[in-house]
Amino acid sequence: MDGARPPLHRQLVFKARPENFHQNHLRRLGRPRSLVGGASFQQSRFNRISLFCCYLFFFFCIDSIHADSPPPLEIRFLDVGYGEAIVLRLPEGGAVLIDGGRPEKGPRVASLLRQMGIDRLDALLVTHFHPDHAGGLGPVFDQLLPFSSKKERTGMILLPLFPKAVEPEVETVLRKIERRPYRVVRRGEIIPLSDSVRLEALHPGALRGDPNEDSLAVKVIHGEMIFLFTADIGPEVQRELLAIYGPKLKANVAKIPHHGGESIEPFVQAVRPERAILSIGPNPYGLPKEEVLEMYRRAGAHLHRTDLEGTITITSDGRSVRVRTERRR
Numbered sequence: 001m002d003g004a005r006p007p008l009h010r011q012l013v014f015k016a017r018p019e020n021f022h023q024n025h026l027r028r029l030g031r032p033r034s035l036v037g038g039a040s041f042q043q044s045r046f047n048r049i050s051l052f053c054c055y056l057f058f059f060f061c062i063d064s065i066h067a068d069s070p071p072p073l074e075i076r077f078l079d080v081g082y083g084e085a086i087v088l089r090l091p092e093g094g095a096v097l098i099d100g101g102r103p104e105k106g107p108r109v110a111s112l113l114r115q116m117g118i119d120r121l122d123a124l125l126v127t128h129f130h131p132d133h134a135g136g137l138g139p140v141f142d143q144l145l146p147f148s149s150k151k152e153r154t155g156m157i158l159l160p161l162f163p164k165a166v167e168p169e170v171e172t173v174l175r176k177i178e179r180r181p182y183r184v185v186r187r188g189e190i191i192p193l194s195d196s197v198r199l200e201a202l203h204p205g206a207l208r209g210d211p212n213e214d215s216l217a218v219k220v221i222h223g224e225m226i227f228l229f230t231a232d233i234g235p236e237v238q239r240e241l242l243a244i245y246g247p248k249l250k251a252n253v254a255k256i257p258h259h260g261g262e263s264i265e266p267f268v269q270a271v272r273p274e275r276a277i278l279s280i281g282p283n284p285y286g287l288p289k290e291e292v293l294e295m296y297r298r299a300g301a302h303l304h305r306t307d308l309e310g311t312i313t314i315t316s317d318g319r320s321v322r323v324r325t326e327r328r329r
């Protein structure tokens with residue numbers, strides 16, 4: 001019966017042992033070479049079959065590794081000058097945008113998203129309503145967030161608050177948000193972005209009335225990798241987060257808060273990122289502050305800057321990250 005026969009590789013092993021034994025025995029006895037030669041022929045045939053089996057084994061192993069490894073999470077810090085626009089491409093295929101840069105950068109942000117093959121956002125996160133973060137979101141709303149009244153995860157808009165008044169440059173964006181379903185997010189909320197990526201809101205808790213300090217700060221978790229997005233929070237909130245989260249602030253990749261504005265060293269030491277990203281361009285505020293960049297260097301971070309390297313792309317497989325930049329420094 002076929003079912004009673006041992007598998008192919010076991011048949012070969014069972015056959016090989018007596019042959020090896022026979023061949024060695026013949027050598028020891030000094031039998032005629034023709035007999036030894038016959039054994040060698042069988043041996044080389046066996047070697048060829050073994051080699052073929054090994055090849056098949058590796059082929060199937062490599063194939064199954066490819067089949068099992070999911071696509072990566074990709075995070076792009078777009079070069080939008082002074083401001084911020086960050087794109088997350090989820091391993092399962094969706095896309096999330098965090099902020100959209102200044103008003104004049106809006107068309108570029110929308111076209112960059114389209115160039116990346118994104119024609120609809122699964123979520124848009126507006127960290128706060130200053131022009132360098134929310135000003136460029138007009139074209140994104142019009143082109144990439146088609147209105148959906150269904151209670152579905154696509155097109156989700158996440159905000160730290162819904163402001164009553166904003167600077168004129170953000171007014172149109174605010175009116176667009178008003179017409180769509182949005183969700184105000186508070187500290188401690190956990191929002192799944194996909195099966196393998198989740199977002200945890202670290203801030204705001206109670207509002208202070210300062211848009212920078214009330215920015216939505218989040219942690220994005222993908223496997224063992226943690227990404228920290230802290231918008232424009234300043235020293236006051238950094239102290240608060242340190243008191244609440246302490247060593248849990250540790251991240252593999254962190255965006256430097258407020259374009260390298262004032263920071264406190266214990267916060268930077270708690271975050272201790274391997275990669276720190278600065279989204280920056282020419283500005284009248286004297287940012288970034290060199291002493292803040294120095295804090296990140298002291299914490300062991302490798303610094304990346306959008307003004308020097310262009311768009312910075314981080315790829316995560318859930319266990320490690322890789323970085324590539326548009327330009328070399």
Ligand SMILES: [Zn+2]
Pocket residue numbers: 083084130132133231232258259
């Ligand atoms: Zn800003």
